[in-house]
Amino acid sequence: MRYVSTRGSAPVLDFRGATLAGLASDGGLYVPETWPTLSAGEIANLAGLSYAQTAARIMTPFVGDSLTSDELLALCETAYGRFSHAAVTPLVQLGHDQWLLELFHGPTLAFKDVALQLLGLLFERFLTGTDQRLTIIGATSGDTGSAAIDAVAGRAGIDIFMLHPLGRVSDVQRRQMTTVLSPNVHNIAIEGDFDQAQALVKAMFADPALSGRFTLSAVNSINWARLMAQVVYYFYAAVRLGAPERAVAFSVPTGNFGDVFAGYVAARMGLPVAKLVVATNVNDILHRALSAGDYSKGTVQQTATPSMDIQVSSNFERLLFDLGDRDGAALAAQMRGFDTSGSLRLTNAQREGASGLFTSARVDGDDMALAMRRTHDRTGHVLDPHTAIALAAAQRLEVDAPVVTLATAHPAKFGDAVERATGVRPALPGRVGDLFEREERCVTLPATLAAIGGYVAEHATPTLV
Ligand SMILES: *Cc1c(COP(=O)(O)O)cnc(C)c1O
Numbered sequence: 001m002r003y004v005s006t007r008g009s010a011p012v013l014d015f016r017g018a019t020l021a022g023l024a025s026d027g028g029l030y031v032p033e034t035w036p037t038l039s040a041g042e043i044a045n046l047a048g049l050s051y052a053q054t055a056a057r058i059m060t061p062f063v064g065d066s067l068t069s070d071e072l073l074a075l076c077e078t079a080y081g082r083f084s085h086a087a088v089t090p091l092v093q094l095g096h097d098q099w100l101l102e103l104f105h106g107p108t109l110a111f112k113d114v115a116l117q118l119l120g121l122l123f124e125r126f127l128t129g130t131d132q133r134l135t136i137i138g139a140t141s142g143d144t145g146s147a148a149i150d151a152v153a154g155r156a157g158i159d160i161f162m163l164h165p166l167g168r169v170s171d172v173q174r175r176q177m178t179t180v181l182s183p184n185v186h187n188i189a190i191e192g193d194f195d196q197a198q199a200l201v202k203a204m205f206a207d208p209a210l211s212g213r214f215t216l217s218a219v220n221s222i223n224w225a226r227l228m229a230q231v232v233y234y235f236y237a238a239v240r241l242g243a244p245e246r247a248v249a250f251s252v253p254t255g256n257f258g259d260v261f262a263g264y265v266a267a268r269m270g271l272p273v274a275k276l277v278v279a280t281n282v283n284d285i286l287h288r289a290l291s292a293g294d295y296s297k298g299t300v301q302q303t304a305t306p307s308m309d310i311q312v313s314s315n316f317e318r319l320l321f322d323l324g325d326r327d328g329a330a331l332a333a334q335m336r337g338f339d340t341s342g343s344l345r346l347t348n349a350q351r352e353g354a355s356g357l358f359t360s361a362r363v364d365g366d367d368m369a370l371a372m373r374r375t376h377d378r379t380g381h382v383l384d385p386h387t388a389i390a391l392a393a394a395q396r397l398e399v400d401a402p403v404v405t406l407a408t409a410h411p412a413k414f415g416d417a418v419e420r421a422t423g424v425r426p427a428l429p430g431r432v433g434d435l436f437e438r439e440e441r442c443v444t445l446p447a448t449l450a451a452i453g454g455y456v457a458e459h460a461t462p463t464l465v
Contacts, residue, residue: 002032004031006029006031007328016126038270101404102407110143111259133214138220141164142169142306150180168302170306170414181441196447210457221314231263241402251391257286257319260278275357279390280362281363283303285311285312317335387407391405
């Protein structure tokens with residue numbers, strides 16, 4: 001399998017190359033050159049497989065020659081062996097045709113673990129036997145940071161620098177990052193918002209002073225390997241609800257468009273998907289883009305769902321590319337226009353292409369709280385706020401298919417918001433241990449390339465030549 005950039009002018013890479021690079025050198029994102037497909041019979045045959053076996057089966061065509069099939073299966077078994085539920089991503093029935101897909105049974109209590117536990121192992125495997133060192137830089141609105149740090153803490157050959165917006169992540173999220181004291185882990189709180197953090201990461205990749213001395217890599221969902229790992233649970237869930245005979249709809253709490261793009265990939269691979277609901281909070285750029293063709297930046301509003309407080313959704317570029325005839329030069333021009341004006345109109349082809357599969361909804365804080373309260377009253381289930389946004393969106397939708405809402409975080413990760421809505425304070429699961437007793441380590445820096453880039457240059461280990 002070969003990987004091409006959405007902007008058409010970066011080198012074509014294999015899976016190993018695309019995983020280690022993260023972002024493409026022309027500013028674009030790597031995507032597979034073609035979508036592998038599974039026949040109805042092959043999808044039916046997934047029914048008897050464990051999660052790790054399903055993962056290896058779905059990912060094999062994407063990995064190509066970069067790993068043997070035994071190696072891939074072994075990595076999946078290690079990564080998913082760290083989850084606290086034997087099904088890894090269990091389905092829970094909420095109503096007649098309403099389901100939750102619980103993606104939060106990993107070590108840091110959010111769905112990011114599903115991809116990052118594997119990505120940490122892939123990095124280590126690809127660096128073994130080389131002199132290469134990797135400097136991972138990432139921006140987080142909370143959950144990616146903790147999951148990435150857990151996945152690479154203490155691993156040889158890797159330094160990680162994680163930027164989060166100061167004061168805008170929950171206490172549990174912050175402590176899951178800052179209490180990891182391994183010398184290869186560097187937490188930076190920036191005096192700015194998540195979009196600024198994400199822009200700083202992109203600027204560091206483009207800065208020759210850094211990219212020339214260090215081998216930079218990304219753990220944000222701009223890294224293709226993350227999305228690949230997330231395709232798996234769409235298949236795993238749908239097969240348990242009757243695929244390939246029956247189509248299933250998914251409602252996805254969306255920020256950077258990574259998780260729901262993985263659902264799109266599953267559909268492109270042949271999974272019968274009835275609908276993908278893109279659920280946003282009041283930061284609704286994706287809802288405006290999908291309902292009116294208007295992808296234009298607003299100012300970020302802080303909400304009880306910080307992982308969705310995003311105005312620029314990196315992975316949307318992958319969809320625009322795939323729906324725009326995969327014309328890298330045209331997309332590069334479209335994105336340059338967005339970078340200068342802060343707004344972009346979808347072409348007719350892009351709008352029509354998206355309208356078949358996607359639908360969208362904007363859910364405000366009141367409707368989110370209502371969904372949490374009602375679900376608790378009627379079923380006894382306590383939802384995290386992100387999941388509640390998607391459930392509220394799913395319940396607005398009329399579709400003649402089972403609807404699976406992706407439960408992206410454990411409610412205890414957002415205990416204050418859950419308690420405000422339901423009156424119940426969810427307990428932290430035992431696997432996070434004495435999080436609130438541990439020492440924290442973090443530096444606070446202004447949101448400028450000079451400050452952050454300087455800090456990375458001073459603390460990272462240069463690539464050996
Ligand atoms: C990251 C995250 C999201 C948004 O996922 P994207 O892939 O960025 O769209 C939603 N909910 C939770 C809890 C998250 O951590």
